[in-house]
Amino acid sequence: MMDTRMKCIAIDDEPIALSVITQFCNRLGNIGLAVYSDPQVGLEAVLKERPDIVFLDIEMNDINGLSIAKLIGDKTAFIFTTAYLQYALDGFDLDAVDFLHKPFAYDRFRQAMEKASRRVKYMKSGEARKVIIVKQEYANVSVPVSDIMYVEAMENYSKIFKIDGTCIISHSNLKGIMDILPLDSFVRIHRSYIAPVNKIISFNKQSIRLSSGKTLPVGKQFADNLSNIMNKISNQ
Known part of the structure; x- marks a missing residue:
């Protein structure tokens, strides 16, 4: 279980992938999740809502997830969810919290969320400037x-x-x-x-x-x- 309620957004043009993330978030609990299969609409939601955590697919039809991550900035933690391992280094360079290789299991998802939770708590604390x-x-x-x-x-x-x-x-x-x-x-x-x-x-x-x-x-x-x-x- 997460210690505090996290506001999350998942962007993926594969409905099955969004369904898996939704199920896993429900198992964790204390998470408010919105999902978007249209990357452009999802990006607009991220920029408007400023969620704590964003789940990002990389290979999508209309826009690359790496491009979305660059637009999000450093105020939001993001986790890449993709079937393409060759993007792992790119995700690291963009300071992603984690990189989940599809198909990923619940335990691996939980580990990524624990890391993201620690990142979010740090960014919200006064220690972030120290x-x-x-x-x-x-x-x-x-x-x-x-x-x-x-x-x-x-x-x-x-x-x-x-x-x-x-x-x-x-x-x-x-x-x-x-x-x-x-x-x-x-x-x-x-x-x-x-x-x-x-x-x-x-x-x-x-x-x-x-x-x-x-x-x-x-x-x-x-x-x-x-x-x-x-x-x-x-x-x-």
């Missing part, structure tokens, strides 16, 4: 924002340098990392760098110095914004 979840190789890694010394771009990846000297290489690019960091705590200083404002001990239009002693360059297009943010903090 850590970020990034993908490193084939695992999701939790990084406390207070541990981040700076972030550096590395082609389509990012290197997250921590205060203990270790480094995490994330599958996300620098923009993706900036999007999940607390906006009031981090600043983009260069096309290749992000820094936490509380670890900047000195700055000018060319560079910053961090509390670790590390010096990072400041890009021309970022200098004014950096100055505004740091001056605002100093006047508080």
Whole structure:
């Protein structure tokens, strides 16, 4: 049984698949489920209702489930349900909670829902702003924002340098990392760098110095914004 009632939407152009998901949700209990066989109508419902969890088929006639997942954003947890294993890595890259390979059994479905429930509870809690979840190789890694010394771009990846000297290489690019960091705590200083404002001990239009002693360059297009943010903090 789920601890709290979850609002869920299932999108699949196969009625049998929707029937299975409905039966399994009924067995779990405490779930409000709406199902859609028309992907476009289902997407509209997701964007309007903002459910906790979305079940997504991938190969559908009118729209690809991966495209829907990209439109949903990071405020909703989603689980892919598909017969095509080749999409598993794509689902991982989109930060899916789980990937259910059809036909899947109830126990496997229950495991995915337990993971999704934990994700939803985390997103709704105040802890969501205290850590970020990034993908490193084939695992999701939790990084406390207070541990981040700076972030550096590395082609389509990012290197997250921590205060203990270790480094995490994330599958996300620098923009993706900036999007999940607390906006009031981090600043983009260069096309290749992000820094936490509380670890900047000195700055000018060319560079910053961090509390670790590390010096990072400041890009021309970022200098004014950096100055505004740091001056605002100093006047508080």
